Amino acid sequence: MTDHLPRGTDSDLAEHRLSSREVYRGNLLHVLEDRVRLPDGAEAGREWVVHPGAVMVIPVLPNGDIVLERQYRYPLERDFLEFPAGKIDGGEDPLATGQRELLEETGYQGGRWRFLVTLHPVISYSNEHIEVFLAEDVISSGERSLDEGEFLDVFTMPPAQALQLLERGLITDMKTVVGLLWLERMGMTRAR
Amino acid sequence: MTDHLPRGTDSDLAEHRLSSREVYRGNLLHVLEDRVRLPDGAEAGREWVVHPGAVMVIPVLPNGDIVLERQYRYPLERDFLEFPAGKIDGGEDPLATGQRELLEETGYQGGRWRFLVTLHPVISYSNEHIEVFLAEDVISSGERSLDEGEFLDVFTMPPAQALQLLERGLITDMKTVVGLLWLERMGMTRAR
Numbered sequence: 226m227t228d229h230l231p232r233g234t235d236s237d238l239a240e241h242r243l244s245s246r247e248v249y250r251g252n253l254l255h256v257l258e259d260r261v262r263l264p265d266g267a268e269a270g271r272e273w274v275v276h277p278g279a280v281m282v283i284p285v286l287p288n289g290d291i292v293l294e295r296q297y298r299y300p301l302e303r304d305f306l307e308f309p310a311g312k313i314d315g316g317e318d319p320l321a322t323g324q325r326e327l328l329e330e331t332g333y334q335g336g337r338w339r340f341l342v343t344l345h346p347v348i349s350y351s352n353e354h355i356e357v358f359l360a361e362d363v364i365s366s367g368e369r370s371l372d373e374g375e376f377l378d379v380f381t382m383p384p385a386q387a388l389q390l391l392e393r394g395l396i397t398d399m400k401t402v403v404g405l406l407w408l409e410r411m412g413m414t415r416a417r
Numbered sequence: 418m419t420d421h422l423p424r425g426t427d428s429d430l431a432e433h434r435l436s437s438r439e440v441y442r443g444n445l446l447h448v449l450e451d452r453v454r455l456p457d458g459a460e461a462g463r464e465w466v467v468h469p470g471a472v473m474v475i476p477v478l479p480n481g482d483i484v485l486e487r488q489y490r491y492p493l494e495r496d497f498l499e500f501p502a503g504k505i506d507g508g509e510d511p512l513a514t515g516q517r518e519l520l521e522e523t524g525y526q527g528g529r530w531r532f533l534v535t536l537h538p539v540i541s542y543s544n545e546h547i548e549v550f551l552a553e554d555v556i557s558s559g560e561r562s563l564d565e566g567e568f569l570d571v572f573t574m575p576p577a578q579a580l581q582l583l584e585r586g587l588i589t590d591m592k593t594v595v596g597l598l599w600l601e602r603m604g605m606t607r608a609r
Contacts, residue, residue: 238487238568238569240489240491249440249448251440251448251462252462252464253464253542254464254465254466256443256446259491261491264489267566270443270444271491271492272443272445272446273446273491273492274446274492274542295430296430297430297432298540298541299432299451299453299463300465300466300539300540300541300543300544301537301540301546304430307540342589343589344589344591344594345493345589346538346539346591347492347539347543348490348499348590349490349492350445350446350466350492351492351539354493355591374455374459374461376430376455376456377430378430397534397535397536397537397546398537398540399536399537399538399539399547400591402534402536403591403594403595403598406598406599406602407598409602410598
């Protein structure tokens with residue numbers, strides 16, 4: 226099956242849209258309530274969040290340390306340690322999103338950028354996708370320009386230390402966990 | 418900072434709730450629109466999805482193969498390969514959720530269960546958490562009992578093959594990506 230993973234609506238598991246209704250449009254969230262035809266012919270409802278997609282950047286300094294942010298996340302009522310990330314502005318190239326967000330949020334820029342992987346964080350109720358980039362040899366411009374109402378601290382640390390935080394349950398943001406494990410499998414978390 | 422990661426609302430980044438209003442309650446999704454006081458004293462809105470939490474199981478057979486599901490995910494209009502997972506019923510013990518979901522969705526049961534990690538997949542707009550369990554030496558009962566309207570295929574494959582699918586961009590469900598990378602770092606994805 227490796228080379229024949231069913232994709233798209235030709236699957237025998239596919240659900241076909243019968244109708245779609247916007248039930249909430251906030252400033253951030255946009256929720257749809259659709260009716261679908263199930264594979265057995267029955268009808269069902271599907272509630273989901275429309276998302277423009279996001280980019281996460283794994284910024285690595287010339288000495289091998291990584292750049293992380295500490296940010297308060299209201300739904301969970303606490304701070305999280307995270308790699309820089311942000312939403313894709315309409316039609317923006319994901320690489321441009323990554324470079325813009327990294328500079329705005331942390332003041333780091335430049336270096337060598339490489340696409341790593343696409344992730345889908347919430348397949349049961351959102352169409353969000355996260356494009357992950359590795360940015361090596363970034364340098365600090367000393368300037369950042371946070372959006373109004375955006376508050377976050379910026380840290381650098383050896384990736385081996387971040388892995389220890391992950392193992393101790395102190396890094397649980399799922400995109401950041403993937404980023405750290407990806408660095409580890411690329412051999413970039415060993416002490417220098 | 419390793420041992421002093423700020424947690425909870427004593428952080429200098431904390432946002433304090435001023436009001437909370439339910440703006441959508443569907444069968445699946447429950448959306449709140451809150452007003453908060455920001456660290457600088459200004460007010461802002463926060464829109465977020467209330468979630469009961471979920472459990473993901475990494476089921477491993479006595480021969481080292483893993484159990485995966487193929488399921489159609491409507492928000493993304495295609496099938497995904499995933500580890501078995503399901504929502505925590507009110508007050509249910511996460512281990513019980515995992516054992517129940519694994520049996521219902523795949524027919525596998527028994528074996529040795531171990532908690533691995535807690536993940537937060539959507540910290541910007543949901544309070545969802547995913548408790549991850551490793552279930553080694555599971556055996557097939559030959560019976561599964563899907564919920565009405567639930568359709569999914571069950572596969573077993575060597576974890577090394579699943580890692581190849583991940584590297585080729587054919588496994589992108591973020592919780593499943595974490596599960597596979599975790600298996601890899603535990604040395605459980607090597608061919609036997």
